[in-house]
Amino acid sequence: MSYVYAGYGVTIAALGGYAAWLVRRLRKAR
Amino acid sequence: MTGRLAVMGGGAFALVGLTIALGLGLPPTAEQGEYARLIAVHPPIAWVAYVAFGVMALASLLYLAPATRHPRWDRIAAASAELGVVFTALMLVTGSIWGRPTWGVWWTWDARLTISALMLALLAGYGALRRMTPEPERRARVCAVAALAAVVVVPVNHYAVTWWRTLHQGRSLAQVDPGSDVDGSYVGVMLLGFVAMTLVYAWLLAVRVRVEEAEDARSADLVADAIAERRREGALAGQ
Numbered sequence: 001m002s003y004v005y006a007g008y009g010v011t012i013a014a015l016g017g018y019a020a021w022l023v024r025r026l027r028k029a030r
Numbered sequence: 031m032t033g034r035l036a037v038m039g040g041g042a043f044a045l046v047g048l049t050i051a052l053g054l055g056l057p058p059t060a061e062q063g064e065y066a067r068l069i070a071v072h073p074p075i076a077w078v079a080y081v082a083f084g085v086m087a088l089a090s091l092l093y094l095a096p097a098t099r100h101p102r103w104d105r106i107a108a109a110s111a112e113l114g115v116v117f118t119a120l121m122l123v124t125g126s127i128w129g130r131p132t133w134g135v136w137w138t139w140d141a142r143l144t145i146s147a148l149m150l151a152l153l154a155g156y157g158a159l160r161r162m163t164p165e166p167e168r169r170a171r172v173c174a175v176a177a178l179a180a181v182v183v184v185p186v187n188h189y190a191v192t193w194w195r196t197l198h199q200g201r202s203l204a205q206v207d208p209g210s211d212v213d214g215s216y217v218g219v220m221l222l223g224f225v226a227m228t229l230v231y232a233w234l235l236a237v238r239v240r241v242e243e244a245e246d247a248r249s250a251d252l253v254a255d256a257i258a259e260r261r262r263e264g265a266l267a268g269q
Contacts, residue, residue, distance in 0.1 A: 007068045007127040008050050011075065014120050015046070015230060019039065022237045029244035 035236060042229035049074075049223045056215055065131050069216055072124045074223035076146075078231045079121045080184050082114035083149065085235070086156070087181035090174035104170035105246070107177055109238035111156045113231060118150045133197055142198035145187040152180040166246075 053070025086107045093103035125143070126136045137143065159176055163169035191198050 001064050003127050003131045004054070004064055004067045007071055007124045008053065010123055010127065011071045011120060012046075012050070014116065014123075016043070018116050019043070019234060019237075022234065022241060026237060026241045026244065029241055029248060 035233070038229075039233045039237070042226065042233045045222070045226035046230055049219060049226045052219045052222065056219060057213070059213070059216075062132055065128060066216065068124065068128045070219045070223050072121070072128055073220055074227035075117055075124055076121045077224055078227045079114060079117040079146075079149065080188070081228065081231060082110045082117055083153070083181055083184050085110040086114060086177050090177035093170055093174045094178075101166070101170065101246070104166075104174070105239050105242040106235070107174065108160060109235055109242055111153055111160075111177070112238060113234055114153045115150065115157065116234075117231070118146065118153060122146055122150065138197055140197045141190040141194040142187065142196050145183060145190050149183055149187060152183060156180065 049070050053067045056067050056070070058064050059066040089103045089107040089110065092098040093100070093107065122143075125146070129138075130136050156173060156176055160169060160173055163172055190196060
């Protein structure tokens with residue numbers, strides 16, 4: 001099961017992290 | 031960010047959360063036990079990696095066509111390429127995590143895996159090309175041609191599992207066929223994942239294009255300020 005948690009975890013972390021970074025970039029660029 | 035955009039993003043991410051929650055509730059399979067639950071994320075991520083590549087190529091084509099040429103298409107291509115890097119890298123990582131318990135290896139030079147790695151290299155190359163070409167119009171033209179040359183890799187990767195003997199399973203969408211022996215709950219969660227990931231991609235693209243617009247406007251302002259400054263200096267020197 002740890003591989004399933006790892007796969008789900010890395011997906012949430014990568015997409016959430018990238019989205020947060022993009023929103024920060026947008027605020028900075030404006 | 032506007033309120034509507036924030037709500038759209040929240041909704042798209044909530045749907046990914048729901049897919050993952052349903053994925054955790056899937057029954058174990060005879061062949062793979064619990065590992066098959068990764069079907070909730072890996073095929074949808076791979077699908078979005080293809081979509082990102084396709085949107086980059088389509089926007090590039092629209093930029094190159096004289097009738098539709100507009101900087102907006104170049105911004106969309108650039109934004110989609112960056113999202114492509116994120117989703118292709120995530121496709122390789124989640125695939126590797128699935129491969130280790132089921133195939134016994136994190137990585138192997140199988141046709142599907144190798145071409146997926148090539149996809150990432152091509153997208154990274156596209157990003158490097160954008161940074162190497164400072165003049166905006168020339169950059170847009172050169173990158174559009176490069177994007178159209180690179181997109182050939184997508185259909186080749188899609189059919190790689192049919193054309194060559196690979197360790198990777200067959201095409202995921204072939205499981206939707208009613209004759210498939212895959213449990214309906216697995217197909218349902220996978221399809222929900224496809225919808226959720228596509229919505230997340232659409233939202234990220236909308237935000238990324240706005241970043242590109244804001245950065246372009248800012249650099250245009252900087253250039254205009256610099257020109258005005260030089261003119262003032264010139265006028266002072268002429269006095």
